Amino acid sequence: MEAIRTYGLTKYYGKTRGIEHIDLSVQQGDFFGFIGPNGAGKSTTIRTLLGLIKANSGNAKIFGLDIAKEKEAILERIGYLPSETAFYPGMYVRDALKLSADLHRQDCREEANRLCERLQLDTGRRTDELSFGNRKKTAIVCALQHKPELLILDEPTGGLDPLMQREFFEILRERNKTGTTIFLSSHILSEIQHNCVNAAIIREGEIIASGSVAELSRTGTKRVSVRGTMDCSALSGVIDLHISQGNMDFLYSGNVQSLLRTAATGDIQDISITDPDLEEIFLHYYEKGGAEE
Ligand code: ADP
Numbered sequence: 001m002e003a004i005r006t007y008g009l010t011k012y013y014g015k016t017r018g019i020e021h022i023d024l025s026v027q028q029g030d031f032f033g034f035i036g037p038n039g040a041g042k043s044t045t046i047r048t049l050l051g052l053i054k055a056n057s058g059n060a061k062i063f064g065l066d067i068a069k070e071k072e073a074i075l076e077r078i079g080y081l082p083s084e085t086a087f088y089p090g091m092y093v094r095d096a097l098k099l100s101a102d103l104h105r106q107d108c109r110e111e112a113n114r115l116c117e118r119l120q121l122d123t124g125r126r127t128d129e130l131s132f133g134n135r136k137k138t139a140i141v142c143a144l145q146h147k148p149e150l151l152i153l154d155e156p157t158g159g160l161d162p163l164m165q166r167e168f169f170e171i172l173r174e175r176n177k178t179g180t181t182i183f184l185s186s187h188i189l190s191e192i193q194h195n196c197v198n199a200a201i202i203r204e205g206e207i208i209a210s211g212s213v214a215e216l217s218r219t220g221t222k223r224v225s226v227r228g229t230m231d232c233s234a235l236s237g238v239i240d241l242h243i244s245q246g247n248m249d250f251l252y253s254g255n256v257q258s259l260l261r262t263a264a265t266g267d268i269q270d271i272s273i274t275d276p277d278l279e280e281i282f283l284h285y286y287e288k289g290g291a292e293e
Contacts, residue, residue, distance in 0.1 A: 001063070004024060004062055004150075009023075009024075009045065009059070010056050022206070022207055024200055028063075029180075029181055031195060031196050033184050033199035034185040035186060035189060036202035041202050041204075041206075042202060046080075049062065049152070050152065051067055079148035079152070080151075081143040081152070085136065087127035087128070090128065093123040097116075097123065106146045108145035112145040115140070115171070119167060120137075121138060151175065153184045169194075197212065201282065220253060222253075222275065225247070225248070226248040226249070226263070226268055227247055227269045228248075228269045229248065229266055229267050230265070230268060238250050239252070
């Protein structure tokens with residue numbers, strides 16, 4: 001069963017492109033990453049899914065329910081963490097948590113206490129006096145305390161220090177193990193690489209690649225570092241060439257035989273050919289606009 005399915009979802013803000021023809025499929029139980037640079041359309045997709053804004057065209061289903069027709073039934077089963085959090089002025093953290101629990105018509109005190117303890121969140125503070133990180137923690141508890149089947153998290157880790165980020169992902173992994181579907185949007189690639197099983201990459205409002213994180217990492221591109229010199233001018237597939245003080249460094253997506261033949265005719269003391277890290281690969285996706293190679 002699919003937790004999320006979108007069909008050609010398109011949203012324009014006046015003439016500004018939000019998202020175009022987004023087709024997403026997220027299976028129930030998945031830990032799914034939605035990656036893209038700022039302004040790519042991640043929040044627009046999420047807000048459309050939640051019925052906070054209306055698509056211009058296309059459609060989507062959550063747990064098989066139509067987002068346009070069965071919004072309330074869907075929202076009952078979701079925990080949503082917005083990218084920017086706002087609370088009513090003068091509210092205490094415990095009030096914000098209670099309000100959120102009441103909206104789900106549940107007594108969540110036990111789980112809320114457990115989460116606050118793990119995230120070291122003081123519920124006796126006023127929300128308008130909180131640091132960005134503590135506001136984020138409050139929003140995290142609001143999204144998780146009613147133990148929803150699907151968590152939709154929009155850039156969740158901004159403002160959290162590294163220890164808190166680790167604790168937060170530990171909580172998510174525990175939830176995922178007990179069947180919760182997690183949809184995590186982020187522009188931080190290592191976050192997706194370390195935590196997600198499947199992912200989609202969005203760029204300028206369109207999905208440019210999707211699949212397992214392992215598959216997305218396997219582009220065939222290599223990083224080549226050379227001590228010495230070789231003539232790369234006739235080689236196709238050389239990207240991002242840097243030459244400095246007798247060293248050459250580049251990404252290579254061409255034929256390996258051609259690379260080795262060219263290297264053999266160069267003046268080389270040492271060469272290493274390695275897999276680039278995920279960060280470099282995704283930059284490549286962003287720049288080239290797809291996984292066509
Ligand atoms: P992301 O979440 O990936 O950073 P967004 O979905 O926020 O991207 O933005 C996608 C595009 O839609 C951007 O060009 C952004 O400027 C535009 N956009 C987002 N929200 C609005 C809005 N409320 N009004 C006008 N344009 C918007």
